[in-house]
Amino acid sequence: MIMIAWFRRRYLDLLGSIYIYNEHRGYTSIDRVLEAVRARAPDDHALIAAIEKHRADERKHYLMFKRWFELRGQMPLRIDRTCGHIDRFVEIMFCRTIDNLDTDRIIAEDAQFERLCRVISLTEQRGFRQVEILLRHPLVRHDKALIRIFQVIHRDEPSHWAPYDGWLRDHGKREPRWWERAVDGFIHSELLFLKLPALFLNPRLRRRDTWADAGEAAI
Template sequence: MAASGEASGSTAGGALRDRYLDVLASVYLYNEHRGYTALDRVIAAVRRCCPDEPDFLAEVLRHRADEHKHYHMFRRWFERAGRMPLAMDRRVGHIDRFILRVFGCPIDALDTETVAASPAEFEKLCRVIMLTEQRGYRQVEILLRNGWVRSDPVMTRIFEIVHRDEPGHFLPYRHWLERRGRATARWREKWTDFWIHRALLLGRIPALFLDPALPRLDRWPHEADGEAAA
């Protein structure tokens, strides 16, 4: 009887671990795809606002390339597992929520021309990206200490690569602000970042974990963009 109970507990623990990794990878896949597609708007703003700063533009282009790479690493993780990701929407997107709170519109409605034409708006955009990416860096450090993540060698390697790349996702924006003597974060933006993170960590993501009816995607997000698989 004891052996049977131990086996049942082990099976239950394995199911919880698998569900955790499934939700985690789905959330990251959504955010990485959202990240590199949204950065196209940022790149357009940088080209317009900072035409004499090719190094800054190159750093933002590298940021986009990293997000694109990370998206396809999570896609391949799902392909190895033989299943599609769980369906996510902008409610799990830190940058989605942050842009909505700070600019009052979804990312897709953000007016690149208006942002690029206003130094204050462009600086605000840089701060939002910087704070979002710094939050992501700290979160990956936590995940790399998580036992369930560490139990999956491929997932662990993905997060090690994300952790290595992450400083290049916030330092360019911080350095750009510092070079101009601008604030790298305002207290309202820090507070917004904190509460978005808490809402995701303690509310939305646990709700997804507990939702047995959560559907899976029937196509990869990049296919809707007309992009060939990497």
């Protein structure tokens, strides 16, 4: 029973740490998307509002996980961009990190913005399917607070890929091709079958010293 309790706690600890990293990465990355949209289509108020809601939801999810860790009396484990789905997707599709994306080029070129929309849409749809799995996961269902968090994410998620799919549709752009979906699947499998087990068994994995949003304006 002691080993089972340790296994459960370690799994949830790592799961929460990966999610809080990705939620923080999500809303801070959307700031770059908003910059591009406001420059490209300043009069498209519906699209801007939808992306602003996406940003607000990601921030809300981050804060829910932050509170979950605070109630546990712990800081998240020190997870980096190698466990970030959007990080890996952007790096593969644009051959550079999110922080080094050429925002001016994305603003100027339809092809670049189109690619970014597909990346975000696929990432959000992947997240939705994963949450559906986690809501049925016996280790997750043991933690009622975590279940409530994932229920909120499950409710919010469909509105997150809608504005990007809508832009692609309204501008006559293509849907993701098989190879783009394959990249998305590869990134997910890489995390699930390689990185997660390695982190789980890593005794030197340390906790963060500060919260990722330390010093940010509360918007």
